Amino acid sequence: xxxxxxxxxxxxxxxxxxxxxxxxxxxxxxxxxxxxxxxxxxxxxxxxxxxxxxxxxxxxxxxxxxxxxxxxxxxxxxxxxxxxxxxxxxxxxxxxxxxxxxxxxxxxxxxxxxxxxxxxxxxxxxxxxxxxxxxxxxxxxxxxxxxxxxxxxxxxxxxxxxxxxxxxxxxxxxxxxxxxxxxxxxxxxxxxxxxxxxxxxxxxxxxxxxxxxxxxxxxxxxxxxxxxxxxxxxxxxxxxxxxxxxxxxxxxxxxxxxxxxxxxxxxxxxxxxxxxxxxxxxxxxxxxxxxxxxxxxxxxxxxxxxxxxxxxxxxxxxxxxxxxxxxxxxxxxxxxxxxxxxxxxxxxxxxxxxxxxxxxxxxxxxxxxxxxxxxxxxxxxxxxxxxxxxxxxxxxxxxxxxxxxxxxxxxxxxxxxxxxxxxxxxxxxxxxxx
Ligand SMILES: [Zn+2]
Numbered sequence: 001x002x003x004x005x006x007x008x009x010x011x012x013x014x015x016x017x018x019x020x021x022x023x024x025x026x027x028x029x030x031x032x033x034x035x036x037x038x039x040x041x042x043x044x045x046x047x048x049x050x051x052x053x054x055x056x057x058x059x060x061x062x063x064x065x066x067x068x069x070x071x072x073x074x075x076x077x078x079x080x081x082x083x084x085x086x087x088x089x090x091x092x093x094x095x096x097x098x099x100x101x102x103x104x105x106x107x108x109x110x111x112x113x114x115x116x117x118x119x120x121x122x123x124x125x126x127x128x129x130x131x132x133x134x135x136x137x138x139x140x141x142x143x144x145x146x147x148x149x150x151x152x153x154x155x156x157x158x159x160x161x162x163x164x165x166x167x168x169x170x171x172x173x174x175x176x177x178x179x180x181x182x183x184x185x186x187x188x189x190x191x192x193x194x195x196x197x198x199x200x201x202x203x204x205x206x207x208x209x210x211x212x213x214x215x216x217x218x219x220x221x222x223x224x225x226x227x228x229x230x231x232x233x234x235x236x237x238x239x240x241x242x243x244x245x246x247x248x249x250x251x252x253x254x255x256x257x258x259x260x261x262x263x264x265x266x267x268x269x270x271x272x273x274x275x276x277x278x279x280x281x282x283x284x285x286x287x288x289x290x291x292x293x294x295x296x297x298x299x300x301x302x303x304x305x306x307x308x309x310x311x312x313x314x315x316x317x318x319x320x321x322x323x324x325x326x327x328x329x330x331x332x333x334x335x336x337x338x339x340x341x342x343x344x345x346x347x348x349x350x351x352x353x354x355x356x357x358x359x360x361x362x363x364x365x366x367x368x369x370x371x372x373x374x375x376x377x378x379x380x381x382x383x384x385x386x387x388x389x390x391x392x393x394x395x396x397x398x399x400x401x402x403x404x405x406x407x408x409x410x411x412x413x414x415x416x417x418x419x420x421x422x423x424x425x426x427x428x429x430x431x432x433x434x
Pocket of ligand 1: 257275276307335336381
């Protein structure tokens, strides 16, 4: 397909909508602010402490699933198999209670000063510490000595400061895998703390600490980490649809993962406002939009669980679909939608140059975003399992001054929704060209 044709596709749609546009124009100011209010409220809810970071402590993900189900019900979305929930299970390592780390006399703050690695074991007690740093690793005699020492009752503190080369990073990684068989490992890091979660327990305590809060003079720590591996955590995808008025057996699909990292103990909550309360809230807003503006094709809405654990919800869905994958005209995955002042990126757009050109054409015509970036496909969100089934699927994320990622600061108040209405307009205009 050529760009001229795409432009025609767009013009046709525009002509159809002159009247609607006029009415829309009259009310656009009111409608716009209402829409942002709705999405803001949804993000405030999803990213509140009551949802526990939509993870695996205090039933956070189940609370979010129930919230979405109630919304689907209120909007009277259709169900595929008699239920909005699609249930599946997976193993997950959790920290449901205490996460205490005291170095000498310094009590470190969970989430702020230190992170318990997703795969860490639980532990409780006072432990002596032995330190390894760059200088010692450069000394082969010291390394030999280390290899012969029994560390089974101590914590090894690995100071990564100054270790920046690829080779040194590799060494760091191998030290985190505990070749000493120590009771636990503390990795000192001068970068940002970024948490992730794991399906396994690695068999020793593993903690990451910001190096600037670590007192080197102390020789003992107190550590208390409650940990629990749940081998069969039950999770739910939340799925519904709006029936198309003209071609109801073909679908446009919107996806967004509603899960996030949850709590690391009771004192650190990862609210995940940008990642991905923002995309989930936009999915909800799109449901309202297509309920009010009945679409030509059917539109399916899939809120996925388990994305942060490894795209588990979307992987489960593609193996257990509600309808044949070939019926999907196009899928748009929304993740990290909270910014946009520096534009958006469309992952997998490199494989669909005509669609990418169409996005850009709409963007220029409607004067929406400063830039739309192209990107090849990547396994970085829920669109990916669909692309492996040959579905035309794109992942849209925003760019901007987003300092916070997978940390306790990704909160509702740090998400500006800078270009929310513009992105919403871009997406709905694109979908209308089908
Ligand atoms: Zn995400």
